[in-house]
Amino acid sequence: MAYEMTFYPWHATFKNKIISQFQEQKLAHALLFSGPGYLGKFDFAQLLSRLFLCEDILAELPCGSCAACHLLAAGTHPDYRLIEPVDSKLIKIEQVRELIVWLGQTAQRSGFKIVIINPAQQMNHQSANALLKCLEEPTPNTLIFLITSQPGSLLPTIRSRCQQYSFHKPDQEMALDWLMEQYPEISKPKNLLDIADGLPLAVVNKLDKDYLARRLLVVTALITILTAQVNPVAEALKFSKHEMAEVFETCHAILADGIKFKLTRDLAVVKNSDMALEIERVGEACSNDLLFAAIKRIEADLKVLNGPTNPNKNFLLESLFVDLGSGQSNQILEFGL
Numbered sequence: 001m002a003y004e005m006t007f008y009p010w011h012a013t014f015k016n017k018i019i020s021q022f023q024e025q026k027l028a029h030a031l032l033f034s035g036p037g038y039l040g041k042f043d044f045a046q047l048l049s050r051l052f053l054c055e056d057i058l059a060e061l062p063c064g065s066c067a068a069c070h071l072l073a074a075g076t077h078p079d080y081r082l083i084e085p086v087d088s089k090l091i092k093i094e095q096v097r098e099l100i101v102w103l104g105q106t107a108q109r110s111g112f113k114i115v116i117i118n119p120a121q122q123m124n125h126q127s128a129n130a131l132l133k134c135l136e137e138p139t140p141n142t143l144i145f146l147i148t149s150q151p152g153s154l155l156p157t158i159r160s161r162c163q164q165y166s167f168h169k170p171d172q173e174m175a176l177d178w179l180m181e182q183y184p185e186i187s188k189p190k191n192l193l194d195i196a197d198g199l200p201l202a203v204v205n206k207l208d209k210d211y212l213a214r215r216l217l218v219v220t221a222l223i224t225i226l227t228a229q230v231n232p233v234a235e236a237l238k239f240s241k242h243e244m245a246e247v248f249e250t251c252h253a254i255l256a257d258g259i260k261f262k263l264t265r266d267l268a269v270v271k272n273s274d275m276a277l278e279i280e281r282v283g284e285a286c287s288n289d290l291l292f293a294a295i296k297r298i299e300a301d302l303k304v305l306n307g308p309t310n311p312n313k314n315f316l317l318e319s320l321f322v323d324l325g326s327g328q329s330n331q332i333l334e335f336g337l
């Protein structure tokens with residue numbers, strides 16, 4: 001049976017480089033994959049791990065049928081480890097200590113061991129320092145992948161010990177071709193790709209078939225709040241069961257489109273180009289100051305929502321809507337910062 005995972009076309013350059021270095025036994029012992037989310041950095045590291053551990057040495061993709069491939073698929077390969085945050089949002093020192101012990105042991109199968117640390121910025125200071133020792137004094141025949149969307153949050157000493165690969169989004173043609181080929185059932189692929197900031201994996205993973213309907217709810221709420229027709233608290237309540245980061249991201253995208261359209265009068269520059277009328281209304285309802293303040297505020301809120309604390313999500317949205325309804329840019333900014 002053919003193995004179903006394949007490399008994404010936008011990884012081709014990195015893939016060729018890393019595979020040839022591996023074959024020539026010149027690969028660094030630690031690789032850092034950085035770049036925005038939804039570029040498939042983790043998938044890439046995982047597929048490389050499977051390929052390097054596959055026991056069919058001539059395979060260009062993991063063969064899917066050797067013993068190593070079966071063990072990896074079952075999650076029981078003894079020479080592969082995935083280190084991720086457990087229960088809390090942090091990678092804990094105990095996990096790194098356990099990893100160090102494992103790295104010190106001899107590989108059980110092909111003689112090669114691979115670990116993926118994802119996301120690497122979730123290591124706390126203690127964990128990062130412990131890992132640093134592994135990077136400074138690498139054990140032979142091991143490969144460590146570190147994945148991060150925030151390379152600036154890693155210890156500089158960790159970064160400098162890794163071979164760094166900085167991932168960028170694919171050009172639009174490649175992204176659209178891939179999306180239409182892999183997901184021919186998606187309607188409006190170009191529209192969704194624009195909304196997803198040109199990231200095809202974000203289209204696939206974030207924008208399910210109900211996304212456009214959910215986006216419409218958010219946009220409608222925003223417009224009614226900005227034109228002071230409703231009680232913002234009641235509007236916020238409507239979203240209590242929604243994925244809150246998505247609600248904030250949608251607000252951000254629409255308000256950002258509002259300011260872009262206001263400044264350029266050009267629909268080609270907006271992401272939600274199918275919502276021209278709504279974006280124009282947002283622009284008309286708000287001053288530039290208000291839009292800029294709201295965008296900054298939402299970015300601060302999103303950091304809180306995606307951070308390690310456990311904020312009261314409904315309260316965050318309620319506060320945002322109340323402040324947006326007030327129409328005072330100072331008030332909007334003060335809460336978020």
Ligand SMILES: [Zn+2]
Nearest residue numbers: 054063066069
């Ligand atoms: Zn195999």
